[in-house]
Amino acid sequence: MRQVGILGIGQTKIDEHWDRSLRDLGVDAIRAAMEDGGRITCDGLFVGNMLSGISNHQDLLGSLLSDWSDMQPVEAVKVEAACASGGAAFRSALMAVASGELDSAMVVGVEKMTDSGSAQITAALATAADADNEVDQGVSFVGLNALIMQRYMHEYGWKHTDFAPFSINSHANAVHNPCARLRNRITLEQYQKAVMVSAPINILDASPIGDGAAAILLVPIEDLPDRSKIIVCGSASFTDSLAIHDRSDAITLRAAYRSAKSAYQQAKVQANNIDVFELHDAFSIMAALSLEACGFAEQGQGPRLALDGEIEPDGRIPICTRGGLKARGHPVGATGVYQLVELVQQLRGECGATQVEDAMTGMAQNIGGSGSTIVTHILKKTVI
Amino acid sequence: MRQVGILGIGQTKIDEHWDRSLRDLGVDAIRAAMEDGGRITCDGLFVGNMLSGISNHQDLLGSLLSDWSDMQPVEAVKVEAACASGGAAFRSALMAVASGELDSAMVVGVEKMTDSGSAQITAALATAADADNEVDQGVSFVGLNALIMQRYMHEYGWKHTDFAPFSINSHANAVHNPCARLRNRITLEQYQKAVMVSAPINILDASPIGDGAAAILLVPIEDLPDRSKIIVCGSASFTDSLAIHDRSDAITLRAAYRSAKSAYQQAKVQANNIDVFELHDAFSIMAALSLEACGFAEQGQGPRLALDGEIEPDGRIPICTRGGLKARGHPVGATGVYQLVELVQQLRGECGATQVEDAMTGMAQNIGGSGSTIVTHILKKTVI
Numbered sequence: 001m002r003q004v005g006i007l008g009i010g011q012t013k014i015d016e017h018w019d020r021s022l023r024d025l026g027v028d029a030i031r032a033a034m035e036d037g038g039r040i041t042c043d044g045l046f047v048g049n050m051l052s053g054i055s056n057h058q059d060l061l062g063s064l065l066s067d068w069s070d071m072q073p074v075e076a077v078k079v080e081a082a083c084a085s086g087g088a089a090f091r092s093a094l095m096a097v098a099s100g101e102l103d104s105a106m107v108v109g110v111e112k113m114t115d116s117g118s119a120q121i122t123a124a125l126a127t128a129a130d131a132d133n134e135v136d137q138g139v140s141f142v143g144l145n146a147l148i149m150q151r152y153m154h155e156y157g158w159k160h161t162d163f164a165p166f167s168i169n170s171h172a173n174a175v176h177n178p179c180a181r182l183r184n185r186i187t188l189e190q191y192q193k194a195v196m197v198s199a200p201i202n203i204l205d206a207s208p209i210g211d212g213a214a215a216i217l218l219v220p221i222e223d224l225p226d227r228s229k230i231i232v233c234g235s236a237s238f239t240d241s242l243a244i245h246d247r248s249d250a251i252t253l254r255a256a257y258r259s260a261k262s263a264y265q266q267a268k269v270q271a272n273n274i275d276v277f278e279l280h281d282a283f284s285i286m287a288a289l290s291l292e293a294c295g296f297a298e299q300g301q302g303p304r305l306a307l308d309g310e311i312e313p314d315g316r317i318p319i320c321t322r323g324g325l326k327a328r329g330h331p332v333g334a335t336g337v338y339q340l341v342e343l344v345q346q347l348r349g350e351c352g353a354t355q356v357e358d359a360m361t362g363m364a365q366n367i368g369g370s371g372s373t374i375v376t377h378i379l380k381k382t383v384i
Numbered sequence: 385m386r387q388v389g390i391l392g393i394g395q396t397k398i399d400e401h402w403d404r405s406l407r408d409l410g411v412d413a414i415r416a417a418m419e420d421g422g423r424i425t426c427d428g429l430f431v432g433n434m435l436s437g438i439s440n441h442q443d444l445l446g447s448l449l450s451d452w453s454d455m456q457p458v459e460a461v462k463v464e465a466a467c468a469s470g471g472a473a474f475r476s477a478l479m480a481v482a483s484g485e486l487d488s489a490m491v492v493g494v495e496k497m498t499d500s501g502s503a504q505i506t507a508a509l510a511t512a513a514d515a516d517n518e519v520d521q522g523v524s525f526v527g528l529n530a531l532i533m534q535r536y537m538h539e540y541g542w543k544h545t546d547f548a549p550f551s552i553n554s555h556a557n558a559v560h561n562p563c564a565r566l567r568n569r570i571t572l573e574q575y576q577k578a579v580m581v582s583a584p585i586n587i588l589d590a591s592p593i594g595d596g597a598a599a600i601l602l603v604p605i606e607d608l609p610d611r612s613k614i615i616v617c618g619s620a621s622f623t624d625s626l627a628i629h630d631r632s633d634a635i636t637l638r639a640a641y642r643s644a645k646s647a648y649q650q651a652k653v654q655a656n657n658i659d660v661f662e663l664h665d666a667f668s669i670m671a672a673l674s675l676e677a678c679g680f681a682e683q684g685q686g687p688r689l690a691l692d693g694e695i696e697p698d699g700r701i702p703i704c705t706r707g708g709l710k711a712r713g714h715p716v717g718a719t720g721v722y723q724l725v726e727l728v729q730q731l732r733g734e735c736g737a738t739q740v741e742d743a744m745t746g747m748a749q750n751i752g753g754s755g756s757t758i759v760t761h762i763l764k765k766t767v768i
Contacts, residue, residue: 001483021516052511053437057519059511060466063626063756073642075621076757077472078464082444088461092476099385099483127436127443132405135441237459242447258457372447373460 001098005221005231006379008037009341014181014212014329022056022112022211023068029213030069030108037217043102045069045076048089048109050333052078054124055116065108075102082128083282084237084368085109086336087375090216091235097218104223109337110213121209125332128369130243142206142283144244144370146198149285152251153200156300160200163284164191165306167204167326170281173313174323176353177342181210181329205284210329214337216344227383230347234263234363234378242372255374256293256365263363264295267378271295274378275359276346277317278339280367281324290365291317294376313354321346321354336366340377347381385482389605389615390763392421393725398565398596398713406440406496406595407452413597414453414492421601427486429453429460432473432493434717436462438508439500449492459486466512467666468621468752469493470720471759474600475619481602488607493721494597505593509716512753514627526590526667528628528754530582533669536635537584540684544584547668548575549690551588551710554665557697558707560737561726565594565713589668594713598721600728611767614731617745618647618762626756639758640677640749647747648679651762655679658762659743660730661701662723664751665708674749675701678760697738705730705738720750724761731765 010032012025020028026047034040047061058064062076079089086109093105113121125141134144153160167186174180186204194204221231238258241247247254264270271294279294281287288302296317297305310316322328322342325335343362345351359381366375394416396409404412410431418424431445442448446460463473470493477489497505509525518528537544551570558564570588578588605615622642625631631638648654655678663678665671672686680701681689694700706712706726709719727746729735749760 001485023516050443051437053435053508056515057507057511058515059434059464060626060753060757062465063623063753064514066623067625067630067756073622073624073639076465076623077476077621079476080443080462080464081446081460092461092463095479095483095485099479099485101385101479101483123441124437127441130448131440131442132407237461238457239447239450239460240457241451242444246451255457369444369447372451373444 002100003221003231004094004097004218005224005229006216006344007219007224008033008217009344010036011179011214011338011341012212013179014210014331016114017211022052022058022110023064025112025211025213026065026108026110027069029215030065030106033106033215033217039217041071042104042106042217044074044096044105045071046089046093046105046107047078048086048107048333048337049078049111050080050082050085051111051113051124056112081373082368083332084336084366084373084375085333087366088237090337090340090377091237091375093218094232094235097220104217104219106215106217107337108213108215109334111331111334112211113209113331114211133243142198142201145283145285146201148250148370149200152285155251158303161192162303162307163205164188166281166284166287167191169311170320170324170326173321173354174327177322177328180323180327181208182327201283207282207325207330210331212329212331212334214334214341216337216340229382230344231380231382232377233267233380236262237375240372242369244370251289253289253293253371253374255371256290259374259376260294263376263378269361273361274317274363276321276356276362277319278343278364279319280365281320281326282330286367287319313356318356321351321356336375339364339366343379347379386484387605387615388478388481388602389608389613390600390728391603391608392417392601393728394420395563395598395722395725396596397563398594398715400498401595406436406442406494407448409496409595409597410449410492410494411453413599414449414490417490417599417601423601425455426488426490426601428458428480428489429455430473430477430489430491431462432470432491432717432721433462433495434464434466434469435495435497435508440496465757466752467716468720468750468757468759469717471750472621474721474724474761475621475759477602478616478619481604488601488603490599490601491721492597492599493718495715495718496595497593497715498595517627526582526585529667529669530585532634532754533584536669539635542687545576546687546691547589548572550665550668550671551575553695554704554708554710557705557738558711561706561712564707564711565592566711585667591666591709591714594715596713596715596718598718598725600721600724613766614728615764615766616761617651617764620646621759624756626753628754635673637673637677637755637758639755640674643758643760644678647760647762653745657745658701658747660705660740660746661703662727662748663703664749665704665710666714670751671703697740702740705735705740720759723748723750727763731763
């Protein structure tokens with residue numbers, strides 16, 4: 001297979017976009033990525049989205065968005081893997097270009113969630129868990145993550161407050177990201193006093209939903225401008241049991257471990273070569289588990305990295321440098337593409353106050369369900 | 385890219401499966417395809433499904449089905465293109481194996497529709513049309529197809545009764561397919577007197593929904609048994625505008641034309657080399673339009689082929705030889721995989737009373753929306 005790189009990126013602000021439809025948001029991001037890449041069309045479209053059928057009464061987003069972004073009649077499909085839809089769509093687009101089937105591909109992650117009421121969104125998000133064996137018992141998606149966090153705290157002796165640095169870091173970084181939904185700093189005291197959602201997860205452990213779209217234009221590396229090339233060096237996706245109770249270990253992200261390991265091998269790097277890591281902090285517990293599964297911390301020691309400041313932009317392994325899911329916002333099916341757009345911004349050196357110095361190699365990890373589908377990508381910058 | 389062939393097929397009967405869940409049906413089809421192919425696992429799973437989020441409160445079918453069919457931790461995603469989801473998932477699996485990324489891939493199309501009420505299913509199916517610009521005006525999905533049929537009859541002077549042979553042929557063929565939902569012959573008189581759904585489409589122009597799953601195991605052709613190889617020789621997908629009123633011509637399936645043309649070129653064949661054609665007769669009008677777009681009839685002359693008996697198993701271009709969508713049934717996201725399973729049955733010579741003699745080259749065409757995403761595949765049998 002041939003090597004593939006990133007020619008263009010685009011994104012909208014994540015917000016309650018009362019004046020923009022799902023189609024508007026998707027087209028905005030696609031057009032921005034086209035403009036950034038200096039193209040006006042491409043050979044195929046891969047849409048990452050989870051909830052459009054339920055929340056927007058609209059399926060067939062491939063046709064919709066290829067049409068409204070003037071790409072029609074090119075091939076276009078939607079790829080769904082719950083909150084990992086964006087990463088999975090990116091991987092599909094990557095394979096299409098790497099195989100030679102297409103000479104360019106656009107991936108867009110898009111979600112329009114805030115038109116629905118909270119009860120509807122809670123029910124919709126629960127479709128990422130096992131409907132018959134988890135949700136039917138009355139548990140919500142945040143409830144499942146709360147069970148994981150509770151078990152993890154019990155197992156390793158961490159207190160709730162030990163997770164505060166994850167949320168504080170994400171909020172601090174989002175201040176400098178014009179596309180982030182929550183651009184306010186938070187304090188330890190605010191974190192400790194935040195309203196409970198599902199114990200032990202409080203509102204400052206949980207990422208906010210939102211409306212938004214992000215897009216990336218992929219081409220073979222020969223078609224990238226010479227001055228600096230951003231190349232996809234690793235791509236892997238693995239699954240774990242959908243229901244948490246079917247896993248031998250509820251507090252280890254086995255699919256994250258497998259996909260990171262495979263991506264490292266493909267990219268010929270190890271964890272200590274990763275300069276920046278956009279991980280999936282849908283809940284603060286997931287940030288800890290992701291760091292551990294990918295080899296940045298021993299099992300059970302994820303919070304230590306955060307408490308030591310090592311996850312900040314000048315730390316050993318900077319994470320969520322544009323705000324992460326926690327503060328940039330989590331438009332579920334779009335998130336995986338936002339992560340990769342932000343990684344490109346880091347490798348291009350466009351991140352201002354949260355720029356990771358000399359960032360050359362970055363990783364993005366996108367989690368679907370409570371850890372049941374996990375997609376990992378590694379990007380590298382090659383300067384000529 | 386390397387050549388890919390079909391090692392195993394499996395399917396469930398299409399029915400109202402009150403005793404089988406979506407997960408059961410998917411696993412049944414996957415296990416049947418594994419058994420047929422003599423394997424117990426494979427490297428990746430691609431799920432074709434449209435409505436599970438709405439109808440079954442279940443997303444993340446990749447994780448669900450890879451887990452329950454003992455394939456976990458392999459990569460698994462859902463591909464959605466409305467009623468073309470099955471064909472699109474097959475194409476994704478094909479690309480994964482053709483590229484060398486995976487050495488084997490399972491595609492399963494699955495849909496569980498009959499647990500929902502008719503009003504809910506009507507609303508769910510309408511997500512395949514333009515929510516803001518078509519459905520918001522009050523039109524249903526069958527209503528859109530009725531507009532197309534009305535326009536076509538007006539333009540070319542056909543009467544409603546001229547479409548009868550499409551439905552009569554599908555029902556006659558389904559009698560011999562144990563997996564078909566409607567295994568009864570119908571007469572011209574029954575067709576003419578059938579209850580109206582949305583004029584001019586009556587109940588015998590329209591395919592029934594259903595619960596069901598079909599699966600196919602893809603491998604490189606080197607891994608196929610020597611005695612006979614069934615090879616994927618052409619694969620193409622194109623899009624048209626989502627809303628009918630955005631198309632320059634409402635009664636031409638431009639995406640079908642483009643995808644068939646590309647598939648013919650890849651397979652180095654022409655329309656007259658196709659021995660059997662599993663087309664997408666969701667409504668009888670779609671059978672006519674598909675035949676025309678793919679070069680089997682002049683524009684406006686599709687019904688003539690049917691009236692002349694040329695679409696029957698011993699005709700010039702046999703279609704819907706296992707019952708088609710009309711009588712086999714149309715579990716929407718699964719249909720594209722059923723079509724390909726049936727094509728394999730024809731090429732293997734397993735179709736008994738509806739076997740097409742000396743079938744060596746077959747085509748399947750899967751339509752999403754009212755013609756807005758169309759996926760075409762050509763399979764060939766090579767006997768050694």
